[in-house]
Amino acid sequence: MPTSKPAVIAVTPNPALDVTITVDELVDEATHRIDRAQRRLGGKGVNVAAVAAAQGYDALMFGPMAKTSLEAVNQWGNPLPGNALARFTPTPVPLRETWAIHRTHDDATVIINERGGQHPDGVWEAMADSLRETLANRPGSVVTISGSWPPGTGTDHLTLLVETAQQAGASGIIVDCAGDNLIEACAMGAIVKPNAAEITETTGCTDPLEGARQLVDEGARLVVCSMGPDGLVAVDGTTVITAKLPQPLKGNPTGAGDSLVAAMATALLDDLDTTDMLIRGVAWSAAAVLVPYAGAIDDSWPQLEQQVVIGPDNS
16 A cells, blocks of 8 residues: 655666865866865756755655765765655665866866766666565656666666556656667657757757657657757647746756756646646756756746746647
């Protein structure tokens, strides 16, 4: 019997410890002293869960995580996102790290990402079992799968998680990825959220609308393409809907895509139609730009919802 209400179940296949370092400038062959670096658990699914939880929805974080890595994350003073429940799957592979080095003198940022380590196949099988058990207790939940995949994984790992979610009663599955995994997600009837660059990478189309239509032809239930300051376009088998703000906001766009996925997932939980999903998506992703770090949105999002301009619904 179900024991809890539906939730956003956010899977991060390749979580990371995000380290942010701020310096005035970088000088070759010099030693630099800084204030304490900022460290926080990162990964696209972690951000999705954090945003959904902050807006009052039940949210769970899934992904491979070594016990020692999780303990270290909590010791650094930036614990797991508040209100988001951790359901990580144990792995012997340490958490990868990413480094963002921000230079204040020219407002530029250099990002260095570890690829991550290869997890044993048993880790993915255990994650699927955990997903199945969670969905049995929370029928009608929405599953999101976001971000890069670690070395040694193929489309079969995505297939395992999507099939598990479908068979266990997820009300919706949203996949945010690119390349072969994006095509596989479409073939399995998922909702997908590529950005314009990922559509070009995957389909070869430089026109996001045409590329989105190709992904629908591959089997996607719905394609929501994010186009940065140009807003969103949603395509399914019969309609095209666009949504954007009259003027784009300036700020940090790092977490905008993850906030969009959170908006889409919670819209499915609330049984919103595609137009209202896009209105929430534009508002939440724009509100994320106003926050200096990923995994949160500004409190102004309700006002931003009132400003969203919806384009024609084309048959």
